[in-house]
Structure formats: structure tokens, C-alpha cells
Amino acid sequence: MGQTAFALAPPWQVSQWFNSERALSPADFRGRVIAMHAFQMLCPGCVQLGLPQASRIARLFDPAHVAVVGLHTVFEHHQAMTPVALEAFIHEYQLTFPIGVDTPGESGPIPRTMVAYGMQGTPTLVLIDRQGRLRKQSFGAEDDMRVGSDIAFLLAEPERSAAP
Amino acid sequence: MGQTAFALAPPWQVSQWFNSERALSPADFRGRVIAMHAFQMLCPGCVQLGLPQASRIARLFDPAHVAVVGLHTVFEHHQAMTPVALEAFIHEYQLTFPIGVDTPGESGPIPRTMVAYGMQGTPTLVLIDRQGRLRKQSFGAEDDMRVGSDIAFLLAEPERSAAP
Amino acid sequence: MGQTAFALAPPWQVSQWFNSERALSPADFRGRVIAMHAFQMLCPGCVQLGLPQASRIARLFDPAHVAVVGLHTVFEHHQAMTPVALEAFIHEYQLTFPIGVDTPGESGPIPRTMVAYGMQGTPTLVLIDRQGRLRKQSFGAEDDMRVGSDIAFLLAEPERSAAP
């Protein structure tokens, strides 16, 4: 089977990180699969389904192989979902994985990383492979069995694809 | 059985109302049972259990007989749970019953109505009878069957107890 | 308000009782509200919703005031849902309230008590008041809040209605 050309995942444009002492980029996790959960703290589907699923991913898989990263992609109610509010939310919901605040857009309501990934809304789950390539992006809730399977397939790939 | 002396429910000290064009007080609902749900928008137990239960109360019982009222009793993370944030929350979670913002305390973090009722935290469910008397106050999640039963017992009481 | 004429609940025609050392009839519970749950052990809606709800009724309400009774109304798969199979089912599902086997019909698949009550299928919840009168009969799953409310209204009625 030939090598399909998957594009590298766009960088994260983050103005502030929680649960991490330093700025993070997809490149920091090279060699690991990244499960990135894009959410808004006042989005019911994120609170009820997406974030609990992200926490289950973090509990099930060995962090040496799978990194869970949250991205707060505020595209509505900007005055309500400030970083101060997000900090309280993270505390109350006891989220422990790194969460970045997507940098507000320059000329519109959609923040920059959300634009770069072409996300349609929240929640969105993004899977990035060990080589930093964007492999899956799904808008809306997905069931746990599929997510577990999708991550396992990426983990089962050789860390480096055969060089030419 | 003699008449037990139940106290009148304390008035609500509310700085702002949502889903109501005018200020509300327990006296406005005399003749009806009031189910008052005290919550904080970033309290997981409120979002996952308490508020959905309040909505189920509003759907099950005839509004001519049972009034559901929310009270946003912010006693922590005050900067995060502002009225602006609450408005977005109400919109996103599609809450349609009247919700009042409990007036901040003068000398401490606990808002005034929460102090007046002696609430221990959120979520708290308060039941007020047709005569405006405080009949039940419970902190934490209660199952639906008990809540349905508690409300029905108040509805079954004669609207006016025998006068002296 | 005048006295509405509610009919007495038909007697139970039961060929065998479990969780009871003697035969039971509605009259045995006079003075109490009866929540009778009609089910079939291989009916998914009964196993998943109806029977757990019957157990919650038994836990919530004081048995001095509310009696929970099961009725195994087999109207299909008669060879599969025998009393021997029911006994194992009751053991495995840890049901502790009295359960009667509805007596098979003489000339058709519908058992006799099911016919007498005019039940449409399983699960069916029947509520009988303190005076032994049939007050509610609902086919299919009902939510807990409504059931709790319905039982409470019957409990709130005077034990004996005004005599003529």
C-alpha cells in the first residue's frame, strides 16, 4: 500500500494555556497520538458528551502514547466565555489535561485555530497521528467504541512510515 | 392534627431577572406551589441533574398550579458567573422558566437570598406551598419520584388551611 | 365536589405466588395504595424500565402506605415464560415484592387478570386507591416524576371518602 499524503495538523494559535506551564504545539507530541477536543464551556453537547469523553480517553490510554489536549474555541457569547470563566469551569469540572484558549479572530467571531482547521462547530474531535498529521476531524458527538477504535488504529501504525 | 406552624418563605432579593419582564416575589405565586431551584451555572451537579429536573417539573405540572423559578446563587467564582455569562448559559441550555440573580452579599461571598434561606450549597431545591410557606429545602440531587411525590402532596393540600 | 364513581379493582386471578406465603387479593391491602406492575419476564421494556421503577416505588414509599405487587401476565411465548423460568428471573433480578402468575386464559393466549383489567400489553402500571378502587392504568413506560406524583395524590386522599 502506498503512502497516502496526509497533511500536517495546523499549529495551535493559543493565547493562554491552562494545566500546562508552557505553550504547547502539535510538534511537542511527535511520536504520540493526539486527541484534541475543541469545545466551548457553555456548549451543552461539549459539557454533557464531549468533555467527559475526552476525560475517558485520558484515563484509558497510556499518556506515553496518547495525549489529550483541549482547545477552547469560542465563536459566540465571547463576553461570557472569557479565560477567567474558563478557569473556574476547568476547576469545577476537574479537567486535568492541557487546555488552550484559541486566539480570537482578527476580523470575525471565529477564533484562529478553529479557522485554520475549518471546524464547523463544537464539540469537534481531532485526531493527529504520531507523525503530526491530521487524520480525523469530526463535528458532534461520536460514540466511545468508534473513538477507541480510531485511536487504536493510529497507535497500531508504525511510528515512522517507511521512508522512500 | 393541629396546624403545624410553617414559616413564610423569605422574600427573594434579586438584582436582575431573566425570562420575566418584571420582578417576582413568592407572593406573586400565592395559590400555586413554587419549585425554586437554586443553582450556579458552573456547578456540575446543577447542570447535569438539578436544572434538567427543574425543566421536567415545569413540563409535568400545570403552570396554573406549579411555578418553577430559578435562582442564580453565586457564592464562588464571582468573576466567572456574571449576569452576562448567565444570559448566554440560559440561551444555550434553553431554560424558559424565570431565573433571578441573587443579590451579592454586602460583606461576604454568599448572596443575600442564599443567606436568608440558610442554603448549604448548590443545587438546592426549595418547595413553597400555596400559602407561601417554606415546606421543603434539600441540598444535593434528589430522585424524580420523590420530587414528584413531594410536589403532589403540597398540591393536594387545601388552598387555605382552616382559619382560626 | 361530588364523589366520582370509581369501580373497584377486579380481583387477581393468580395460579401461583412468589415472595408471598399466601394468596393475595386487592382487599388484603385495603387502607393502602397498591402499585401493581404487570410484566412479562422476556419483555425488554419491562426489564429495562418497568420493573426497576416498581423497585424504586417499593424503596421510596413506606410499605405501611404503599404496596407494590407484580403480576406476570404472559400473553406470548408461553413455553418460554413458565413459572420455573419466572422463579429464576425473580432470583437473578433480586425482586422482593410479591409477584403473582396470572392464570392462563381458557380459550386464548391472554391470561385472565389481564383480560379482566383490559390491559393492552406490558409493561402496564395499575394504581389502586386505599378503598380498593382502580384509579389509574397506563400501558408503556412512564417517567418517575409522574408516577411519584400520581401515588402521592392517592395517598393524600382521605382513607374513607365521606359516607352517604
Next chain:
Amino acid sequence: MGQTAFALAPPWQVSQWFNSERALSPADFRGRVIAMHAFQMLCPGCVQLGLPQASRIARLFDPAHVAVVGLHTVFEHHQAMTPVALEAFIHEYQLTFPIGVDTPGESGPIPRTMVAYGMQGTPTLVLIDRQGRLRKQSFGAEDDMRVGSDIAFLLAEPERSAAP
């Protein structure tokens, strides 16, 4: 990494099949991963968790790659869980994957395939790889994400491991 020596999955000793016109053996599914769910029709954990999960496996994965097979391993209440009762159960619960009746033991209550696999009880999930080897056997409920991941890892293996 050297080839770990996984044993072939023991054959199924089945007295009767449902949802299959002919007898099945693990060898019939060579090249596919098999998810075998061992259950008893009156085991609450099987009805509430195990069988719904087996149905989700059957829905999620392509049947050309993953076969779901049920095994009715009756080790208690034998008179209640007869093939006649199982047939009604399969009909009522709308199970569509092949289900075999584990052949009763000769000298004890444990049926033969259950003995051959050394199962501790029900529900038990068994995963067999594309080469027919027993790769996982777990007693009790497992969460969907782990099961999805476990199956995907087996699917990701080369169909034939390197020959010696």
C-alpha cells in the same frame, strides 16, 4: 519483537444454533476478528450491558472484518434457560448475530465450551484474532472505548504473521 505464542481458540461445542442455518466454528471466520459474547438470558449484567455492547460491535465494525457470535453458556437455572426460552428471548431482544447453545456438561452444571475456555461466569467477552487465536477474554462489563480499541488493534495486525 518475536512472535508470542498465542494458542488457537478452542472449538465451540454447540448443540443448537440460532440466526445461522449451519453449525459454525472459529475456523469459519479465519481472516476475520471474532467478538464472542458468552451470556445467559437471565443474567442481568448480560441483558443490560453485555448484549447491547455486542450489538454495538456488530453495528460499528464491517462484518467482512469483524464477526459477532453469541454463546449461551447456561451454568445455573438450567430448567429456566432452555433453547425454547432462548428463542423467545432472541426474538424479543431483536438479536441478529449467530447465537449458539453451549452443550450441557456431562457431569456438572458447566457447559462444555465454557469449561474449555475456562470462563469464570457471564458476561464474558472473548476476542479471537484473524488467525483463530484466543487474544482476550474478560469476565464482567468493559467500557466501550476499551473494547473498540482492543478490536481495532487486532484488525490492525497483518492477517498472517511472519512465518518461521
